[in-house]
Amino acid sequence: MIKKWTFYLSLVCSIAYLSSGFKPFAVENHNWFQSNNQKEMSYLFPSQEEEDYANLNVPFTGKFFIGFKEAVAFKESQGSYHKINSLGYMGKYQFGFETLKTIGIKDSVAFLNNPKLQEKAFVALLSKNKWELRDEILYYSGKIVSGVEITESGILAAAHLGGAGSVKRFLNSNGNKKCKDDYGTSVKTYMRDFGGYETTGIIADSNAKVK
Numbered sequence: 001m002i003k004k005w006t007f008y009l010s011l012v013c014s015i016a017y018l019s020s021g022f023k024p025f026a027v028e029n030h031n032w033f034q035s036n037n038q039k040e041m042s043y044l045f046p047s048q049e050e051e052d053y054a055n056l057n058v059p060f061t062g063k064f065f066i067g068f069k070e071a072v073a074f075k076e077s078q079g080s081y082h083k084i085n086s087l088g089y090m091g092k093y094q095f096g097f098e099t100l101k102t103i104g105i106k107d108s109v110a111f112l113n114n115p116k117l118q119e120k121a122f123v124a125l126l127s128k129n130k131w132e133l134r135d136e137i138l139y140y141s142g143k144i145v146s147g148v149e150i151t152e153s154g155i156l157a158a159a160h161l162g163g164a165g166s167v168k169r170f171l172n173s174n175g176n177k178k179c180k181d182d183y184g185t186s187v188k189t190y191m192r193d194f195g196g197y198e199t200t201g202i203i204a205d206s207n208a209k210v211k
Contacts, residue, residue, distance in 0.1 A: 069119075079092060103125055105117070124209060126156050126160070126199070129164050130202050150195070154190065154195035158191045167187055175188065
């Protein structure tokens with residue numbers, strides 16, 4: 001009987017000893033971890049105020065080449081590969097059939113139904129225009145023409161809109177010749193809106209073709 005009581009007493013003492021190891025003797029108060037309900041937590045979304053979202057850009061593409069491509073595409077077609085406008089321009093980047101032929105594409109139906117081909121066509125036309133406008137890019141980059149800072153990406157975007165000839169007329173006239181497309185969008189507007197993007201990776205090629 002004494003042995004049994006000794007066993008139970010030892011067991012209770014052991015449990016009490018072990019349990020005491022999990023009880024903190026002092027709890028530190030870290031004020032840096034606590035929030036003050038009187039302070040506005042400005043990083044919380046969603047917000048009911050529309051202006052809180054005005055400067056958000058999701059997804060973020062910045063001034064990288066992918067940002068340039070998507071910005072031009074949104075301006076041209078809202079990014080739709082299958083769009084044909086009222087003038088017959090086709091695809092995500094709104095190519096005319098004659099322009100497509102200059103970069104080796106002769107089947108407009110196949111072009112319209114092939115997103116990969118459209119992406120290649122955009123790069124090929126950039127390469128061709130970069131060659132055509134290489135002197136203008138070298139001479140005018142960084143200069144202000146008609147209130148717009150001229151950059152390589154702005155020149156290439158404007159050439160995509162109205163052709164290399166329109167860009168040359170605008171720059172060589174110091175902005176006095178107001179070159180516009182059939183919808184009234186000017187070369188100057190494209191140079192302004194698409195300036196400062198990363199396009200140095202585009203290789204100037206007078207005979208650029210889609211392969």
